[in-house]
Amino acid sequence: MSATDRKVNVLLDILISLRSFLKGMWVTATNLVAREKVTLQYPYEKPQVSPRYRGLFYLPFNEKEQRLNCTGCTLCEQACPTKVISMTKLGAGKHGGVSEFNMDLGRCMFCNLCIEACPFDAIYMGSAYELASYDRDASVFRIEDLAQGGKRSVEINIKTISEALAEEEKAKAAKAKAAAEAKSAADAKAASAAEERQAAEKPAASEPAPSASPESPA
Numbered sequence: 001m002s003a004t005d006r007k008v009n010v011l012l013d014i015l016i017s018l019r020s021f022l023k024g025m026w027v028t029a030t031n032l033v034a035r036e037k038v039t040l041q042y043p044y045e046k047p048q049v050s051p052r053y054r055g056l057f058y059l060p061f062n063e064k065e066q067r068l069n070c071t072g073c074t075l076c077e078q079a080c081p082t083k084v085i086s087m088t089k090l091g092a093g094k095h096g097g098v099s100e101f102n103m104d105l106g107r108c109m110f111c112n113l114c115i116e117a118c119p120f121d122a123i124y125m126g127s128a129y130e131l132a133s134y135d136r137d138a139s140v141f142r143i144e145d146l147a148q149g150g151k152r153s154v155e156i157n158i159k160t161i162s163e164a165l166a167e168e169e170k171a172k173a174a175k176a177k178a179a180a181e182a183k184s185a186a187d188a189k190a191a192s193a194a195e196e197r198q199a200a201e202k203p204a205a206s207e208p209a210p211s212a213s214p215e216s217p218a
């Protein structure tokens with residue numbers, strides 16, 4: 001190869017390298033300016049999670065009933081495979097609820113089984129996702145942390161349920177009292193009817209039997 005050819009080859013190499021460099025820079029510049037950004041400067045920028053995101057649990061507060069929907073039926077507790085849920089029931093029956101509801105999310109798999117088991121729409125997963133902590137106890141969420149509206153909702157929930165249970169007890173006592181009164185009135189009526197019957201039978205019994213005629217037939 002002559003010296004001139006070598007110079008031509010070097011020049012060609014430089015031109016090819018320059019073209020590749022400019023091409024790469026063009027791709028970089030296009031992505032920098034025109035392409036939609038997909039990265040976030042977390043934690044300064046927070047992502048918008050999907051509405052179906054499985055984040056921190058919450059217990060909805062029923063504004064109409066002024067209480068949490070949870071009735072303390074324990075179906076979620078029974079459905080949970082890792083024993084995350086524990087609760088303290090408040091009353092029973094149609095006014096029943098909970099005064100305590102604890103979840104140890106350190107054991108939770110976010111499998112959704114507890115939510116599917118709940119027949120009262122009383123437990124959901126929300127969008128809160130920053131749950132990491134260096135403290136093991138921080139994985140335990142109590143009813144105040146889970147209830148929509150926090151501590152105040154829990155207080156209203158307990159007050160509403162306690163009042164409803166007291167009303168129920170009062171109604172039961174009044175019903176029992178009315179039944180007892182009705183029974184004693186019926187007993188008294190039956191006793192007085194029996195007395196009247198005895199009184200009516202007595203004179204007839206004490207009347208002398210009609211005597212035989214002194215005159216004997218001739």
Ligand code: SF4
Nearest residue numbers: 080108109111112114
């Ligand atoms: S999501 Fe699954 S593991 Fe977590 S509390 Fe519910 S049932 Fe238990």
Ligand code: SF4
Nearest residue numbers: 070071073074076118
């Ligand atoms: S959250 Fe639902 S399933 Fe669990 S105790 Fe309350 S009502 Fe029952």
